[in-house]
Amino acid sequence: MYELLGNKWHEECGVYGVFAHDEDVSALTYLGLYALQHRGQESAGIAVTDGAWMDVTRGMGLVNEVFRHQVPHMDNQYIAIGHVRYSTTGSSLLQNTQPLIVNYSGGKISLAHNGNLTNAMEIRKKLEDDGTIFQTSIDTEVILNLIARSRKETVEERLADSLNQVKGAYCITLMTENKLIGARDPQGFRPLCLGKLENGWVLSSESCGLDVIGAEFVRDIEPGEMVIIDDSGIKSVHFAPKQQLASCIFEYIYFARPDSVIDGQSVHDARFMMGRILARESKFKGDIVISVPDSGTTAATGYAYEAGIPFVEGLMKNRYIGRTFIQPTQKKRDTAVQLKLNAIRSVVEGKSVIMVDDSIVRGTTSGKIVKMLRNAGAKEVHMCVSSPPIGFPCYYGIDTSVRKELIAAKKSVEEIRQYIEADSLHFLSIEGLKESLTAVNPNNMCYACFNSDYPVEQGKQPEGSGKYVFEQRKC
């Protein structure tokens, strides 16, 4: 088996929640997860309650594989939460799938979590010293134990108690037998928004998860806010003191779907603007602008618009490629990229091509694509990247390669250009990136993987251990 996606950063999770009487809440959650599938393709789960019991289905695979035969369903179900998750092969264990369901003194809780707690290891150690057992390697279990140990009475107070002990990035949807709760970390790393159904409420990592079920977008959950939904309506609590905001800029660059709006900023518009500013910065002149589909397309159309150069399809993407395939012969090293992308000779032949992609992680794929274009007859290949060089790992829920795998951690732009054998190479500047945000304050963002300005003191993470602190990855 050969891993096709080893070259990219991966969003780790998407969370979802529905509270609605007289709706098929688990089916709505299933549709919501479909829309959030890009946030995690390794496992999926849905938990439901009818006010007394909870049921859950979790499994490895895509949403339509896990729920191929049926979505969990209870008569009179009215709350459901869901989760999709990315994870690397080594740790993609069934027992690490979410949502978890637990019993504690206050009843039942089910929890889905997106993000990464930077002090999870510390807390876990303390809890273990205190006699707690852990059955998974996911942060979620830490949060649940803190809830159970809280001396507070209501579940929302207990949750606040719990969240005030953890540090890092998280968005969660939590369900008891009669409440749906959503919460977002005080710095707002990951997105979470609220939608309204005719007679109910929805929580979703991205607004595209509301659109898919026809829910009306209400607003984003604020950093440090918790919303509690039950039969008496919706309530908002700020569980943590104000802090410097640090929303992940990479959501706008790559992770989120272009049709989502996060904190008031359209992802599409940000990307389109990145492309425009890239054109202004790079000043490349070429015959055509092409994208590395799909993630490069929005910025490419922006680039073409700004530069007044036609946008055309120079690379075709095979939409049926799954995450893995059986590697045929040792001879053909480039099969993985060739299987995914194909250059269109008649488009690029003899042309000076401006190729736009969102980011460069290790650089190997970009190099292969440049070569593919040259083989198809491109005269010149100028690569434009709609983000700055990634020089530092992420500790907030992204499965980053260890630092030494990041090409920009070791090489200058010119060295990278040589490595990928492009005629020119331009990365969007941090200033340009900030400028591309027109509807959100660019200073409320995290840019740490570009400038190492980590917004939260992240403890003593041993280099490269970010992902496997409990022997498994977290989400």
Added chain:
Amino acid sequence: MYELLGNKWHEECGVYGVFAHDEDVSALTYLGLYALQHRGQESAGIAVTDGAWMDVTRGMGLVNEVFRHQVPHMDNQYIAIGHVRYSTTGSSLLQNTQPLIVNYSGGKISLAHNGNLTNAMEIRKKLEDDGTIFQTSIDTEVILNLIARSRKETVEERLADSLNQVKGAYCITLMTENKLIGARDPQGFRPLCLGKLENGWVLSSESCGLDVIGAEFVRDIEPGEMVIIDDSGIKSVHFAPKQQLASCIFEYIYFARPDSVIDGQSVHDARFMMGRILARESKFKGDIVISVPDSGTTAATGYAYEAGIPFVEGLMKNRYIGRTFIQPTQKKRDTAVQLKLNAIRSVVEGKSVIMVDDSIVRGTTSGKIVKMLRNAGAKEVHMCVSSPPIGFPCYYGIDTSVRKELIAAKKSVEEIRQYIEADSLHFLSIEGLKESLTAVNPNNMCYACFNSDYPVEQGKQPEGSGKYVFEQRKC
């Protein structure tokens, strides 16, 4: 779907463990579970360790279904434990399969458990009040939490601490990164024995699990004993004060495999003797002795031997019948029994038949078999049961019907005879049952389901709730 086995008591679990360098310990565990399959057909699991990591595969189904493609395997693996489990449809959830693996302050533990703790609910409530969360509905999780909370240092002391807090029936195999531990409750309800490999040790619920891998039987684990196996050898600890023994007599009557020897008593010999004494007690005269296969066969051969009446096959059992099948037509009510058993007309026609079975739970199956024999031409059907009437539920690890489903709880022997439409009916007396044990002290046994003499004060179990104290069954 139609449940074929709804008429019987079911053994709830089998446990297994192997410690051996230079052996494929997980494959040996797989073979051991094959031999213990009769103790649980609903789920199976194997956990292994190589001294540093632990891996587990668990799933619903028979051993050869769960491990159809592969048995968990690590290079340098040298300890493995395994579990098979019976459970009713409602609660046969994947998350309730064993062995569990947890992390606690002392490292990793994997645990497999057979039995039923009568005070699990109480302890669990106390633990929950103290901030503990529970992710399954199995007693195993209670034991693991008590281990983690113990102030003792070694895992064996912690386990002793834990077991001294629980009441009821249990046999466990437990594994850390470098130890294999077996323990049996102080009253010895369930069996557990120790075997020796050339360079290693084996723990098995029944001795047939040793035979299958060619391990030499060493001895039974004593009630209240714990054996600890590691690289320094084997150590025995008595973790609890001596108590009145109460080994489950039903293991000899029905649960265990006839080729197993428990506490020095051959199961086959006990059953054969039950048949002989049954013949002496009943004094039935007939032309032939037949059994209800397979569970009635050993006693039937004993009956035939004692009575000097030929043993012949009057009923043929379809060996391919799984637990469930698709019910064809509403018209044919008796399909389930007919699918499983068929009378041989040429054998029973015109004959006075003595039919031997091991026990009667609800009586419906026996009634159908009697009718089947009459339809096949039997002149007379005299039923002999190699156990006394079951009048009371079991709280020690057996999935008993609630009391009101037990036919002997409501009807006299004569009423049962009329209900099953037999010409005569005889149940083995408790005295006869005791007499059938030739190699073990009959006074060290539990007979509670026959005489309500429960050996452990079992708390205030609400009638009928034995099985679902945590919403799910235990093992």
Added chain:
Amino acid sequence: MYELLGNKWHEECGVYGVFAHDEDVSALTYLGLYALQHRGQESAGIAVTDGAWMDVTRGMGLVNEVFRHQVPHMDNQYIAIGHVRYSTTGSSLLQNTQPLIVNYSGGKISLAHNGNLTNAMEIRKKLEDDGTIFQTSIDTEVILNLIARSRKETVEERLADSLNQVKGAYCITLMTENKLIGARDPQGFRPLCLGKLENGWVLSSESCGLDVIGAEFVRDIEPGEMVIIDDSGIKSVHFAPKQQLASCIFEYIYFARPDSVIDGQSVHDARFMMGRILARESKFKGDIVISVPDSGTTAATGYAYEAGIPFVEGLMKNRYIGRTFIQPTQKKRDTAVQLKLNAIRSVVEGKSVIMVDDSIVRGTTSGKIVKMLRNAGAKEVHMCVSSPPIGFPCYYGIDTSVRKELIAAKKSVEEIRQYIEADSLHFLSIEGLKESLTAVNPNNMCYACFNSDYPVEQGKQPEGSGKYVFEQRKC
């Protein structure tokens, strides 16, 4: 993977058919196949018609695996046929499963076939020379092509035409859109019987297939007879001239279920009688009679009866063993037999044991069982086989080993005894075998695998090629 059953002859197929308005005919066929499962465990299939369309489900595996989720079903279905099949790994291809459904000039036909045509290769060659293509390697396709090429008008005439061209052994159930037809070869090698439902008819390889659905046994289909069932009732045609009958004696010895009655002779009674005569012939004196379960049991009870020696269980069979399992260590060569059978020490220790089995093919299993008994303490092991030595292959539907694998083809009885290390060894004589048939004429039987008296001139079968004439096995 390790093949557990490599040591036995295997019946190749079972066929079934139901014609009944107002019955769930496909579900009844499913139950029938359950009862015939012992005739083939490798694949199963059911075809149904509602008078216009035909539907079929076929698959590899046991009946309850192939139909795990559902049995084929049509509204208004009223005819169904079914098939179970044994085959070795190499040729167990999905495309060789039955029933086949084809279109021909007369409409649709579905056919299930048990047996082996000795001139199939010849006919197939002729048909191929004439421009016919073959998509499977089963004889069934030859019969269907002959039907389609017949100049006759009705399907029954065409079938007669077809069957008059083939030689060898066959029992078939055939269905058109409005007829159910059963046919048996003129020498009657394989069994086929007719049963009656309240408002319909049933065809089954063995009578146990009638019992399971509560159908009344009517009679056996006669050799050379064809019965045609449609809305106008049932019709019988003798499609072939009288020939010397040659029913397979091995059906009585091993293949058929003991509760079946074939051509008026109870299989149980024949086996019981074989055991009795064996006792008379062998005159062995021992302490106990045990059987090699399950196939040896009936004869063993007969032996015990005749000899006046107690029948007891000395070997326990693991009922959960499937056809294959993962072989653990190279060290343990005997695992396969040990996994399947276990000796009961307390029964055999110090005893002179008379062990009864039905037949010896290669002798390796028998040798291991003798050794197992000795290891369990048996003083003497006297083996009694309820059939004569098998010295010759079968060409009539049995998956025989090539001749050189048959131990009796190369060794004398004394040599075999030495090979299996028994104290004595006795095979039933052919005369004794004939004498055991009390209800059927012993001269109407095939004994060719014992005496090479092949009842049909079987063409020039190259030695050892019997099984793979079309590269795949036939049924």
Added chain:
Amino acid sequence: MYELLGNKWHEECGVYGVFAHDEDVSALTYLGLYALQHRGQESAGIAVTDGAWMDVTRGMGLVNEVFRHQVPHMDNQYIAIGHVRYSTTGSSLLQNTQPLIVNYSGGKISLAHNGNLTNAMEIRKKLEDDGTIFQTSIDTEVILNLIARSRKETVEERLADSLNQVKGAYCITLMTENKLIGARDPQGFRPLCLGKLENGWVLSSESCGLDVIGAEFVRDIEPGEMVIIDDSGIKSVHFAPKQQLASCIFEYIYFARPDSVIDGQSVHDARFMMGRILARESKFKGDIVISVPDSGTTAATGYAYEAGIPFVEGLMKNRYIGRTFIQPTQKKRDTAVQLKLNAIRSVVEGKSVIMVDDSIVRGTTSGKIVKMLRNAGAKEVHMCVSSPPIGFPCYYGIDTSVRKELIAAKKSVEEIRQYIEADSLHFLSIEGLKESLTAVNPNNMCYACFNSDYPVEQGKQPEGSGKYVFEQRKC
């Protein structure tokens, strides 16, 4: 379950073939099928030969589902053929998957077929009258029977014989034990091209299937040509007299991948040109050009280029949507389209939008998309379709709806515009379509579904029966 793709015409099949010593030919075929996956998502199959034996794996589902665990493989394999197929639920039977493998007098043949024979029913009837049986409902079986019945000697002569009897559209890859043959019908309806490996040859429905394995494009197979590849090299035969060419224009409009080149014409360039001419014809003025992804994108970029209006992404497509999903609530009728596509409000709000798609079949999806854009704030929606109105069914291998489902068969352009509620609607003219072909002769094309000029006299096809002549669809 709800069918997501019910609104489109579907290409029915893709075929592939590799002949190469020292290459993993079945793995290469697997990669080729991946690239041809868009031509059929319902089933896939690969057959291989090592010169003596043939093996095949076929199954329902996508290429990576059917070959999830393994691709068929033989030591010394050197020829392989493959097939992907689309089919509607009703007839997506396992037995109709390809490639077929048959035995005939000349040996073994495996065949994969793309297209539709317009006289298959006639020939089949004649063959049936002549005694032939049919086991599938696919045209492939007719071709194979004609090969087997040919009096010619070599397989290529027999194939020529066979193909000269059939009418209609076909491209086939055929393999014997030592030859790989490709053939294309005399009118050239479907594409088939030839590629070269270092030491071998490849046949593929589209050139993208060569690119993926790094094979060099050699040329297209000519209409009426057959190429025969064996150890002596490659040979070309024209098996049929020259006829008026009639390549399917829909391959360029929609079916083929944009990165393929068919008969010298780049599919991308044709589509881009369709978009440009569409712009010239429609003269719509708007703020932005958007596409209905993915099929509308190439023409949309051409439109934007010609009109000088920016191309932007106004609709986001969920790439994870499989063919079916579980329909949630009855309330939400538009879920299917909403799940697949989402409008980007910030892009379309307040804008006059020119929306480009490739074709309109039933019009329901287009109507929903127009509505989606209006809900997202679009001021005006002008729809441009890069093909003429489809008024007539196809008989050449396309799964067309019956004529009455084609909206253009019943409604004028203005009526369609009203039905989909667009502000304007323009279809590309046939002249414009012809003009868009710059590298191939536009008069050598079939336009029958637009103008009913059927290039082959297609027999008396009863209306609507095109798809189910043998009760199942053909390919």
